[in-house]
Amino acid sequence: MEKKLFEYTNDDTFDIYLLIKSADIRVAKNGKKFIAFTFQDTSGQMDGKYWDASEDDIAAFTAGKVVKVSGKRELYQGNPQIKLFKIAVTKSGDPDNPDLYVERAPLKKEDMMEEINDTLFEITNANMNRIVRYLLNHYQKPFFQHPAAKRFHHAFTGGLAFHTVSMLRIAKTIATQYEDINKPLLYAGVILHDLGKIIELSGPISTEYTLEGNLLGHIVIVDEEITKACLALKIDEKSEDVLLLKHMVLAHHGLLEYGSPVRPKLREAEILYMIDNLDATVNMLNSTLNRTEPGMFTERIFGLDNRTFYKPNESEKTTDSK
Structure with a gap:
């Protein structure tokens, strides 16, 4: 072979x-x-x-x-x-x-669809649930095909959906630890935060930024898509729950210099920013470490300030003698 x-x-x-x-x-x-x-x-x-x-x-x-x-x-x-x-x-x-x-997500499309659909039942806020369902139904095919980036993290077929599922798993663990978290808001924010990449990026084969992607960016695109969903569903765009959901999307890069027009001003928005950064970072590390021999340093990782990381030698398994 x-x-x-x-x-x-x-x-x-x-x-x-x-x-x-x-x-x-x-x-x-x-x-x-x-x-x-x-x-x-x-x-x-x-x-x-x-x-x-x-x-x-x-x-x-x-x-x-x-x-x-x-x-x-x-x-x-x-x-x-x-x-x-x-x-x-x-x-x-x-x-x-x-x-x-082309590289592909390590999970099957059907499994990712099932996991995301199961989460929809936990989004108990009616407006948020309807908006998320509407946008997922409208963009279902590209959502489960597109990468999450042109390069570096989850840059493979199905990467956007896999990134979303991975973040949902982290979000659910955090929500179990901190009971006061608004789960519907957090889960809806996770599912929609990168949905604009369906329009921002051309697709998984030869991924390039589209004209809309270059001029607007996926954060603005998602905000516009939420507005369109509200119009189609006859939901008041100025209602608090819709504004909270929009804030989740607009603030998910955390810092103005990272592309967010506003910094997180909700507990759940701060958590979304940290989960997004964590999952992207771990994916970059895993992809590089998987190509690195034990006892060696990785190549420089551009998305992590061009740092290199050491892959430890696996410890020998020992058993206690009696």
Whole structure:
């Protein structure tokens, strides 16, 4: 069986099929164009640069295509990258279906749907429940297909739904510990907080920011979607429960410099911000640590201030002798 991209170690050479996740055209200091690629297969994503790219190369090697890549894995500033030797378009009979190369959520779509639907019965506030159900029904297909990000955390098919389910599990544990928490508000906020990424991002194959995503961002998009739901359902948008739900969405990045137009002013909004950050952080760590040998440090993780993390050697199991 052909090895996956991240099964190769530093200085290994390879000749494998990969999906072009993104292909950004840039200009080098010498004035010549090059392509900054992000390649991927089911093991993860890795960057590589194609220097002195011709117009034909730029037209041929676009995001969403499967290509044959000959190269070597190497380190650049602590991160793995591909030194490209050769890249070629696929021929008839080659495994060129992009679906073969995308990462997927570790949970089945049906299981995630069931878990989220079960949670809806715990959203006992009528207005919040109706809004959440309306938006989930309206966007059901992309909600369970889209990634939660272009890169770094939950950036795989089904990543948005998996991120949501993971956060719901954390939220329910916290709500058990602190009984005064408004569970309907917290759970509704968790389910809707990133729903705007369905519109902000293009999809799981070659994920890019859409025009709306670049100009508005998913936080504003969700706020608008809640307004549309209120109009369709004839719910007063100015009622307190709707304002509380909107605040959950608008404040979930926690800080103004992180993109939230307002900082959390509700206990549940502060919890949502912390849960979101925790789940994204753990996912980034797990993805990187899973590709790291015990006793070694990870590659630099951009989303965590370019820090590296140590993966301890597993302790030997011992049994007490009697």
